[in-house]
Amino acid sequence: MEALLVNYVEKSLEQYMRRNAVFLCERLYAEFPSEVNLQLLARCYLNNNQPHSAYYILKGMQMAQSRYLFAIACLEMDLFCEAEAALLPVPNGAAVQYLLGIIYRDTDRKNKSIEHFRKTLSIDPMFWAAYEQLCMLGEAEEAAVCFGDATVPCVQEHYLGNASSCLQIADTDHSSDSSQRFGLEYLSRSDLKQREGNNIRVMCENNHGGPILTGAVRQSKNSCCSTSFLSTPSPVPTQLSDVAPPPLVRNIHLRQSEDSLRPNTQARGKFACDNESAQIRGSLFFDSGLRRSARLAVGHRSLNTSQGSENKAKSLHASTKLSSETCSSTFYQGKLMETYEVAVSEFGATSSSLSSTTDVKSIQHEIENTKLSSFISDSATIKSGISNTMKLLRTLGEGYRHLCMFRCKEALNVYQKLSSKQYNTGWILSQVGKAYFELVDYLNADYAFSLARQISPYNLEEMDVYSTVLYHLKQDMKLKYLAQEMILVDRFAPQTWCAIGNCYSLQKDHESALKSFQRAVQLNSRFAYAHTLSGHEYVIMEDYGKGVECYQTSLHVDARHYNSWYGLGMIYLCQEKFEFAEHHFRQAYQINPLSSVIMYYLGTTLEVLKRSEEALEMMETAIVIDNKNPLPKYSKAKLLLTLGKLNEALEILEELKECTPRESCIYALMGEIYKRNKKYDKAMLHFGIALDLKPSIVDVAKIEAAIEKLIIPDEMEESL
Amino acid sequence: MATESSESEEEGKITGGNQHLIVEDDLREMGKKAAWSVSSCKTGNGVSSLRDDNLETYWQSDGAQPHLVNIQFQKKVKLQLVVLYVDFKLDESYTPSKISIRAGDGFHNLKEIKTVELVKPTGWVYLSLSGNDPRETFVNTFMLQIVVLSNHLNGRDTHVRQIKVYGPRPNPIPHQPFQFTSREFITYSTVR
Numbered sequence: 001m002e003a004l005l006v007n008y009v010e011k012s013l014e015q016y017m018r019r020n021a022v023f024l025c026e027r028l029y030a031e032f033p034s035e036v037n038l039q040l041l042a043r044c045y046l047n048n049n050q051p052h053s054a055y056y057i058l059k060g061m062q063m064a065q066s067r068y069l070f071a072i073a074c075l076e077m078d079l080f081c082e083a084e085a086a087l088l089p090v091p092n093g094a095a096v097q098y099l100l101g102i103i104y105r106d107t108d109r110k111n112k113s114i115e116h117f118r119k120t121l122s123i124d125p126m127f128w129a130a131y132e133q134l135c136m137l138g139e140a141e142e143a144a145v146c147f148g149d150a151t152v153p154c155v156q157e158h159y160l161g162n163a164s165s166c167l168q169i170a171d172t173d174h175s176s177d178s179s180q181r182f183g184l185e186y187l188s189r190s191d192l193k194q195r196e197g198n199n200i201r202v203m204c205e206n207n208h209g210g211p212i213l214t215g216a217v218r219q220s221k222n223s224c225c226s227t228s229f230l231s232t233p234s235p236v237p238t239q240l241s242d243v244a245p246p247p248l249v250r251n252i253h254l255r256q257s258e259d260s261l262r263p264n265t266q267a268r269g270k271f272a273c274d275n276e277s278a279q280i281r282g283s284l285f286f287d288s289g290l291r292r293s294a295r296l297a298v299g300h301r302s303l304n305t306s307q308g309s310e311n312k313a314k315s316l317h318a319s320t321k322l323s324s325e326t327c328s329s330t331f332y333q334g335k336l337m338e339t340y341e342v343a344v345s346e347f348g349a350t351s352s353s354l355s356s357t358t359d360v361k362s363i364q365h366e367i368e369n370t371k372l373s374s375f376i377s378d379s380a381t382i383k384s385g386i387s388n389t390m391k392l393l394r395t396l397g398e399g400y401r402h403l404c405m406f407r408c409k410e411a412l413n414v415y416q417k418l419s420s421k422q423y424n425t426g427w428i429l430s431q432v433g434k435a436y437f438e439l440v441d442y443l444n445a446d447y448a449f450s451l452a453r454q455i456s457p458y459n460l461e462e463m464d465v466y467s468t469v470l471y472h473l474k475q476d477m478k479l480k481y482l483a484q485e486m487i488l489v490d491r492f493a494p495q496t497w498c499a500i501g502n503c504y505s506l507q508k509d510h511e512s513a514l515k516s517f518q519r520a521v522q523l524n525s526r527f528a529y530a531h532t533l534s535g536h537e538y539v540i541m542e543d544y545g546k547g548v549e550c551y552q553t554s555l556h557v558d559a560r561h562y563n564s565w566y567g568l569g570m571i572y573l574c575q576e577k578f579e580f581a582e583h584h585f586r587q588a589y590q591i592n593p594l595s596s597v598i599m600y601y602l603g604t605t606l607e608v609l610k611r612s613e614e615a616l617e618m619m620e621t622a623i624v625i626d627n628k629n630p631l632p633k634y635s636k637a638k639l640l641l642t643l644g645k646l647n648e649a650l651e652i653l654e655e656l657k658e659c660t661p662r663e664s665c666i667y668a669l670m671g672e673i674y675k676r677n678k679k680y681d682k683a684m685l686h687f688g689i690a691l692d693l694k695p696s697i698v699d700v701a702k703i704e705a706a707i708e709k710l711i712i713p714d715e716m717e718e719s720l
Numbered sequence: 721m722a723t724e725s726s727e728s729e730e731e732g733k734i735t736g737g738n739q740h741l742i743v744e745d746d747l748r749e750m751g752k753k754a755a756w757s758v759s760s761c762k763t764g765n766g767v768s769s770l771r772d773d774n775l776e777t778y779w780q781s782d783g784a785q786p787h788l789v790n791i792q793f794q795k796k797v798k799l800q801l802v803v804l805y806v807d808f809k810l811d812e813s814y815t816p817s818k819i820s821i822r823a824g825d826g827f828h829n830l831k832e833i834k835t836v837e838l839v840k841p842t843g844w845v846y847l848s849l850s851g852n853d854p855r856e857t858f859v860n861t862f863m864l865q866i867v868v869l870s871n872h873l874n875g876r877d878t879h880v881r882q883i884k885v886y887g888p889r890p891n892p893i894p895h896q897p898f899q900f901t902s903r904e905f906i907t908y909s910t911v912r
Contacts, residue, residue: 020799100764102722221822315724431830438906440907468912471912472907472912474903528891533912536912562911563911563912566911571893573894573895574894595911596908597908597909597910597911598911600908604895606894608895630904630905630908631905631908631909634905638897651800659904660902660904660905662901663900663901663902663904663905664898664901664902665896665897665898665899665900665901665905667895669898693901694901695898695899696746696888696889696901697746697800697857697888697900698798698858698891698899699898699899700857700886701855701857701858702897702898704855705855708855
């Protein structure tokens, strides 16, 4: 009965019949209270968005797997201390290290967090999410190191496992290991698309497979089976015929859940079709009425063997016991193999020998006809597949790292190297858009983002940045449209509310903008940009106290958010606390040393602090970095004026006049200079033009006053 | 800004009033930073009714004329426009008729800068503080005093429903002598 219930629960989970799964699992646990079943129940709860239930049932459990699930439940409920406590002593596995990294990051222990993310990558080089986190913390190593050729053997080992030492079982091993491997890869792929803050639940689901897989793999690597991380295998021999172990089933679950979860793949078209075919195959399999326990036992056998040689004998034994079910196992293998083949063909798309066609049925057929032994000879394909994958990850990693360190031009170059299939996907194009945004090239950013939206309109990841781009370009129609689209996609994403807030702000309705940003904060208090934008709104409404608070919260979440440093600098500049302003601008400058705007403000602060030489240097650097930014040039002219170098100042202003002929302050300053040079007619001329260009009332008053003063010396000269 | 029907050099007569408060974008309400006080008031109709954005509530004075509304700032501010909401149809003999505006550093050196006569006003009444000279667009002062010298139909006390004070918007980019007008300059001037 237990086996039956477990089967059914797993089936329901796979088919997303969550309530069914929860109910049956509860009955299962009531009838057969064991920790394994408890873990299954926790999984059902986590799947059904009930982390609190999972939390309660798993509290105090000691098995590694239980502790892992407990930690996930705690993280979903933001109980960092308990999550941390649960994960000590640290179970094996990349995903566990990743979780620890997240916990330490969220509890302000940055160094430990970095350590753990690095460990994640060393255990599992394809754990993109860990690399992403390292980049965001500013501590990532070069992608060439993390995803380099040196890691290929490591990844390959994960695949091949014990292929060399086993027979048919080894083959199933191999295929199941590889499917496990793929489970992990797919999960890291999907991590790529998802921010852990918003989607930790999905990641957790995926990661369920993670530690078990890597744990299993590690065991095989270390070829010792003492204190198995997977405590489940120990009672395994007795369970062979009964309970299906959660781990492998989870893998399958993962595999299919990954398939169906695919929000934003990088080889989309092909995979979409694979998706369906995988599910069709899956359902076919289910409907075939084959005993699931047999299938699971087969898988379990393989898991066993990965534990080490000791269990091998038992599993061999087990296999002969169930040899009557070979047909099921073949089918199972076939299924795994075809999914494997399909997956490999996806990864090895560029150079694989397998046909990467859309005709999946033919592949299926093909595979069922191939001998298992020939499978092993495909290890060369595997190797090339892995190296291709790592190459891809390397490029992506390098690009992402450059972008996080704000070296936008390099990032853009790196992304250009991607194949057009990869490039024309939502994520990459959003990254490209973000790079242009940081370069203050809003038109290109707009273009990149709009392409991204055409390709994947459901991807809201960097759309808050896109809304800021449109805000800068003052395109309120587009911005409104974007906000509406985002609401339709997901009303509960903080990015949506940031876009809405930007809309309101553009229309000068700062109260509503603030409300929207506060809603974004409520939805996800770790979304730094929402805090920064709230800060901006407070500053516009001149509520500096609250503005400072908001910026500081944002920095607390993400210390590399240079906009917040900038915001604080601006507040202190307005409040005339110039030393503070300088400090904050300098911090912003250190984080993003290529931003000419930050340099401009730093220079302005230095100018006010009367450190004119430094200010001048800063402006010159800014001009070199970004020639299109007129402000540093204007400031430089002003500085030269104060230093008495009038002609040089005039030269610069003449240049500026060519670039931006409609800027009244250029003419006003030129008028000043001519006045100093006693060229009164020229001064008059320029003041006149400045007035024509309709400056603000205050400036009109100033310019008119300046004109008055001009006339008086004229009169004096005449009278002389 | 609202249309003012006739205005001679020193004294102007203003008739009517706007139903809607429409102010230019480059002006900003400065009253929040000031301390407001009145010479006298009836209980329940105090100075807070002048600043509550509610046209139903009003300030009612309770003493001898002239009635004063004092607006004091912590530092010198540039002020350009004063707007009052008064309504003859509702307040009749309580409606102010002659209003004078004085500015200075404190109570000891207030100087009159504008006098205006209202004739049956019904709504927002705009009183510009600018002189004729473009250099005198603003009044740069610590304190502003609005004096109600007399009311319609010789009423003793006065009702004023709302008062707003406007000055120029400061440069969003601090420590720049001039505000930027062109798109290129403005695009590069902020990080968001």
